[in-house]
Amino acid sequence: MDERPSSRLSGFYRQSLDQRLATLAGWAGLDDADLAALRAGLSVEQADHMVENALGLFALPLGLGVNFLINGRNYLTPMAVEEPSVIAAVSNAARLVRAGGGFTAGSSEPVMIGQVQLLDVPDPAAAEGAILASRDRLAALIDPLHPSIVRAGGGLRGVEVRHLPATPAGPMTIVHLLLDCRDAMGANAVNTAAEAAAPLLELLSGGRARLRILSNLSDRRRAWAACQIPVELLARGAAAGDEVARGIVEANAFAWADPYRAATHNKGIMNGIDPLAIATGNDWRALEAGVHAYAARDGQYRGLTDWRLVESDQAGPALAGRIELPLAVGIVGGATKVHPAAQVALKILGVASASELAEVMAAVGLAQNLSALAALAAEGIQQGHMALHARHVALAAGAPAGLVDQVAAQLIAEGQIRAARAVEILAELG
Numbered sequence: 299m300d301e302r303p304s305s306r307l308s309g310f311y312r313q314s315l316d317q318r319l320a321t322l323a324g325w326a327g328l329d330d331a332d333l334a335a336l337r338a339g340l341s342v343e344q345a346d347h348m349v350e351n352a353l354g355l356f357a358l359p360l361g362l363g364v365n366f367l368i369n370g371r372n373y374l375t376p377m378a379v380e381e382p383s384v385i386a387a388v389s390n391a392a393r394l395v396r397a398g399g400g401f402t403a404g405s406s407e408p409v410m411i412g413q414v415q416l417l418d419v420p421d422p423a424a425a426e427g428a429i430l431a432s433r434d435r436l437a438a439l440i441d442p443l444h445p446s447i448v449r450a451g452g453g454l455r456g457v458e459v460r461h462l463p464a465t466p467a468g469p470m471t472i473v474h475l476l477l478d479c480r481d482a483m484g485a486n487a488v489n490t491a492a493e494a495a496a497p498l499l500e501l502l503s504g505g506r507a508r509l510r511i512l513s514n515l516s517d518r519r520r521a522w523a524a525c526q527i528p529v530e531l532l533a534r535g536a537a538a539g540d541e542v543a544r545g546i547v548e549a550n551a552f553a554w555a556d557p558y559r560a561a562t563h564n565k566g567i568m569n570g571i572d573p574l575a576i577a578t579g580n581d582w583r584a585l586e587a588g589v590h591a592y593a594a595r596d597g598q599y600r601g602l603t604d605w606r607l608v609e610s611d612q613a614g615p616a617l618a619g620r621i622e623l624p625l626a627v628g629i630v631g632g633a634t635k636v637h638p639a640a641q642v643a644l645k646i647l648g649v650a651s652a653s654e655l656a657e658v659m660a661a662v663g664l665a666q667n668l669s670a671l672a673a674l675a676a677e678g679i680q681q682g683h684m685a686l687h688a689r690h691v692a693l694a695a696g697a698p699a700g701l702v703d704q705v706a707a708q709l710i711a712e713g714q715i716r717a718a719r720a721v722e723i724l725a726e727l728g
């Protein structure tokens with residue numbers, strides 16, 4: 299049961315910034331301190347404690363994705379991003395998906411992989427046997443290092459051994475420690491575990507340990523999201539819904555078959571996921587590394603979504619979409635804890651676990667991809683971008699809030715989106 303009001307916030311973008319904050323405060327139960335944290339973000343003093351040689355702050359716009367319905371629950375998605383159109387596009391796609399019943403989403407257990415590299419192992423097969431037989435000993439060594447994770451139900455879940463018989467540095471035996479990190483992203487926990495286990499692994503294998511570090515290809519920690527949209531809802535401009543749906547399926551096939559297109563396709567997915575990761579204080583480089591490595595898991599780099607036409611029982615033909623990807627995110631520890639705006643972002647999301655956050659991210663990634671493919675399949679991407687670009691030019695030329703849209707519309711109608719022309723139009727409007 300969803301205890302929250304609807305996230306379908308029609309016309310939110312037309313509100314003033316103060317009105318938006320007031321709407322959001324009412325929706326998410328934010329207090330004045332929360333709103334101040336959203337406006338101010340981090341202080342220089344806090345930054346000084348976070349990184350070395352701190353100089354100041356580098357701000358990004360923080361916006362709100364609206365309209366998300368995921369597993370029957372309403373979500374608003376705080377997104378830190380500099381690229382125009384991203385938040386509008388994702389909100390628009392979420393509105394369409396909502397009309398089709400919303401997203402379903404799920405996730406695996408939050409299991410991360412710690413790697414220990416063993417070299418000069420005299421008998422790799424014997425080493426594998428000895429290491430696999432020592433799972434309980436490894437658990438007894440590793441689990442006490444992470445009492446809070448174990449208390450929350452996590453801990454060592456498994457041990458695997460992989461053989462790399464021919465590397466430029468000779469054969470290697472690689473041990474994977476599978477650690478359920480619950481609500482932590484888990485990088486520290488996994489690295490601690492790998493370092494702690496290394497001496498025992500040396501003993502068991504007769505080799506020497508070199509690297510002891512997590513893998514960012516966190517393919518045991520995946521989230522997925524799916525949706526179905528009646529094709530008629532996809533109509534845009536002159537393009538009929540079934541034509542747009544067909545275009546999306548064809549675009550998806552292009553990304554499946556061609557790495558050059560897949561890179562752009564997946565970049566569009568990350569347009570949604572990274573801003574949410576940044577807003578919640580998560581390590582977006584880790585996500586990027588994992589997602590792109592996962593996209594190449596069968597040896598070819600591919601698009602991460604699946605879009606196909608299906609016959610839905612009640613509503614005729616529908617476009618069905620699905621995404622599945624590794625998303626190692628946390629809601630405790632790290633910057634999620636330190637950054638005041640990240641704390642508020644988590645409050646807005648109202649997620650009860652890191653897995654739930656990953657599920658929301660998967661849905662946001664799928665929505666972002668849907669909006670990009672729908673535009674690309676129909677009118678092309680530039681038309682929407684031009685509208686926003688015209689608004690920026692109008693604003694930069696000094697248009698007051700009440701005139702921005704009018705000036706932008708005229709710039710587009712005249713086909714010349716230039717600052718000098720915006721100034722002239724403003725003068726004419728006097």
Ligand code: MEV
Pocket residue numbers: 381562563564565566567569667670671674679
């Ligand atoms: C632009 O930031 C993202 C797109 O290029 C994604 C795509 O092509 O699918 C529009």
